[in-house]
Amino acid sequence: xxxxxxxxxxxxxxxxxxxxxxxxxxxxxxxxxxxxxxxxxxxxxxxxxxxxxxxxxxxxxxxxxxxxxxxxxxxxxxxxxxxxxxxxxxxxxxxxxxxxxxxxxxxxxxxxxxxxxxxxxxxxxxxxxxxxxxxxxxxxxxxxxxxxxxxxxxxxxxxxxxxxxxxxxxxxxxxxxxxxxxxxxxxxxxxxxxxxxxxxxxxxxxxxxxxxxxxxxxxxxxxxxxxxxxxxxxxxxxxxxxxxxxxxxxxxxxxxxxxxxxxxxxxxxxxxxxxxxxxxxxxxxxxxxxxxxxxxxxxxxxxxxxxxxxxxxxxxxxxxxxxxxxxxxxxxxxxxxxxxxxxxxxxxxxxxxxxxxxxxxxxxxxxxxxxxx
Numbered sequence: 256x257x258x259x260x261x262x263x264x265x266x267x268x269x270x271x272x273x274x275x276x277x278x279x280x281x282x283x284x285x286x287x288x289x290x291x292x293x294x295x296x297x298x299x300x301x302x303x304x305x306x307x308x309x310x311x312x313x314x315x316x317x318x319x320x321x322x323x324x325x326x327x328x329x330x331x332x333x334x335x336x337x338x339x340x341x342x343x344x345x346x347x348x349x350x351x352x353x354x355x356x357x358x359x360x361x362x363x364x365x366x367x368x369x370x371x372x373x374x375x376x377x378x379x380x381x382x383x384x385x386x387x388x389x390x391x392x393x394x395x396x397x398x399x400x401x402x403x404x405x406x407x408x409x410x411x412x413x414x415x416x417x418x419x420x421x422x423x424x425x426x427x428x429x430x431x432x433x434x435x436x437x438x439x440x441x442x443x444x445x446x447x448x449x450x451x452x453x454x455x456x457x458x459x460x461x462x463x464x465x466x467x468x469x470x471x472x473x474x475x476x477x478x479x480x481x482x483x484x485x486x487x488x489x490x491x492x493x494x495x496x497x498x499x500x501x502x503x504x505x506x507x508x509x510x511x512x513x514x515x516x517x518x519x520x521x522x523x524x525x526x527x528x529x530x531x532x533x534x535x536x537x538x539x540x541x542x543x544x545x546x547x548x549x550x551x552x553x554x555x556x557x558x559x560x561x562x563x564x565x566x567x568x569x570x571x572x573x574x575x576x577x578x579x580x581x582x583x584x585x586x587x588x589x590x591x592x593x594x595x596x597x598x599x600x601x602x603x604x605x606x607x608x609x610x611x612x613x614x615x616x617x618x619x620x621x622x623x624x625x626x627x628x
Contacts, residue, residue: 256321256354258361261311267298269320270311270345276320277347277405283396284403285530286538291500295380296325296345302492303380306331310365314348314358322348322355326362327380328369332487341366341628343376346388347404348411355411363628373627375420375485377402377412382485383493387423387598388412392619398559398595399528401425402621409622417624421484424607425597426615432594433583435614446580449573456514457581460507460524469498469505471512472522472564479521479564484600485623503549504529509558509589511581513565513574521565523578525586525594528557556592 261270271293278284294301297309307329314322327342343362348355366374379385385402390409397403436442449455460468473494480486489497510524529548532555536544560582565574586594596615599606611617 256314256316256357258357259313259315260361261313266313267293267311270313270323271296271298273313273320273323273347277349281405283393285397285534288533288540289538290540292345292538295384297380302490302496303384305490305492306334307380308369309380310362311345312358312361312365314354316354321351322358324348324358324362325380326365327378328366328371329378329381329487331490332381335487339370339372341369341371341374342378342380343374344379346377346408346412348408350405350407350411352411352414356415359415367628371628373625375623375625376417377623381487383487383489387621387623390422390620390622392425395427395618397530397619398425398557398597399526399530399533401559401595401597401619412624415626417626420623420625422601423598423621423623424601424617425595425619425621426599426610427618428594428596428613428615430587430592430594432614433586436580436583442576442580445573445576449577453572454515455520455572455574455577457577458512458514459585460505460510460512462507465502465507466498468507468510468512469502470494471519472510472524473497475519475522475566476562476564478566479570481567484602501526503545506552506589508585509582511578511585513577513581515569520569521563521574521578523560523563523582525558525560525582527552527555528559528593528595529555531555553590556590557594558586558591559595559597561597 261267293299297304307327309325309327311325313320324343325345327344329342333340377388385400387402388408389402389404393406473489477488504526505524506527512519513521532548536547563575563578596610
């Protein structure tokens with residue numbers, strides 16, 4: 256067996272195609288969108304790498320790929336957090352510590368050469384994209400843009416010296432929860448009080464300014480999460496790229512904006528669960544896969560509520576309640592059956608307790624690991 260840095264076109268292809276080999280036979284695994292994965296691994300143009308560098312490694316046994324990992328130095332993160340932290344991501348491996356151990360060691364050596372003194376992951380390639388290792392909830396299919404991996408991955412990662420840094424939770428609920436919320440007199444009363452007392456109004460996304468609206472959502476996301484554990488702001492270039500990518504996926508009726516005196520102060524949006532369609536096209540958007548992915552969105556009855564974000568100076572006003580109530584009727588009208596709230600930090604007691612009180616079930620857990628170098 257040997258560990259090699261990914262340099263040639265053939266090695267890049269092997270790196271990108273390995274997940275299909277590792278996850279064969281897992282009925283719940285969803286292939287990544289191939290074009291998107293290529294860019295996020297640093298093999299194509301992506302604005303994340305304007306302030307980051309990476310090196311991919313392959314583990315080969317008798318010339319055949321059996322493991323992979325991407326070592327990442329996110330300069331934007333380190334400048335923001337005043338750290339010398341490396342990251343690892345896109346980890347895939349057979350169930351063999353004699354493969355995973357040397358694979359991680361090569362990544363560690365590369366990070367040490369660049370002055371890093373600790374490493375965190377998995378980050379694909381950062382908290383703003385896909386984040387964390389699934390450790391509980393392997394019996395249910397993942398929602399769109401949430402990770403899914405083999406159960407033994409945690410053992411391989413921990414054997415390499417990693418320890419828990421933070422857990423992330425995914426909460427699941429049925430549409431009946433939303434109907435129950437429409438009868439929750441306390442919540443409805445609080446919604447009315449916030450609107451009347453602070454003059455908060457609510458609207459759905461403006462279809463005529465769709466691209467600008469997505470940028471607005473991401474800008475508020477950036478500001479609202481500034482104090483969140485592990486957070487690093489999206490750059491302007493990343494916001495622009497993500498706006499272009501998400502404009503085809505976001506349904507305007509399922510995205511609401513709270514305003515105060517004409518200024519957007521909070522947003523809530525969800526992404527339909529496109530995973531069954533991604534599986535059907537085997538991750539290939541081109542030449543015609545994107546048509547299968549995006550047509551007749553009303554046939555999709557699952558949604559992932561990605562985040563509720565309120566500008567810091569308005570977070571004590573109860574704007575989150577207004578946004579939550581505002582999403583109820585559009586969701587019912589769209590015909591949704593299931594909803595996932597993800598992800599939620601274990602340290603975010605307010606969000607966790609609010610979801611649990613509302614009847615949502617914590618059904619998946621993900622872990623982010625740290626290790627000193």
